[in-house]
Amino acid sequence: MAKDSESQNASHKEFKDLCRITEFFWCRLLMVLLVITFWIIVCLRSAFDAANSSSSHSGVHDQEFETPHPPQPYEYTSFMTWLRQTDFANVEGWMWKPEVAEFDLDAAVTSGKFAPYMIGPETGNVLAAAKKINKFLFMGEIMRTGSLNSVGAPGRS
Secondary structure, X not given: OHHHHHHHHHHHHHHHHHHHHHHHHHHHHHHHHHHHHHHHHHHHHHHHHHHHHXXXXXXXXXXXXXXXXOOOOOOHHHHHHHHHHOOOOOOOOOOOOOOHHHHOHHHHHHOOOOHHHOOOOOHHHHHHHHOOXXXXXXXXXXXXXXXXXXXXXXXXX
């Protein structure tokens, strides 16, 4: 009887070991399949993006080439001149068109809603630093969607 009990314990231990090995195998197999699936998705996405980008440049009417681009490298004065002269009314695909008031830091300091707070000796340094930031680069998503939730305007009332 003791032999039967030992035999049962041994077979139970072997069965548990086999379950652990099998579980380990299936877990590894599942991980490998997930990695392969992810890799295939990434490859297909890359191929899809490449196909779409090459086909979008082959058309005669390509909005990307009609989109106004500010002068480079960025310099505040030349950017503001460009902004004032550019007609955004005919730009297709933009839900929001840039307005001079959104970028005019000089007006914000002198007459905007924050003008009363822009006093003191540090105002010049702050204004000079702000003019080095090309805010237009951050506006792409806003121009496409029309949502102004992620931007701060310098002086609109």
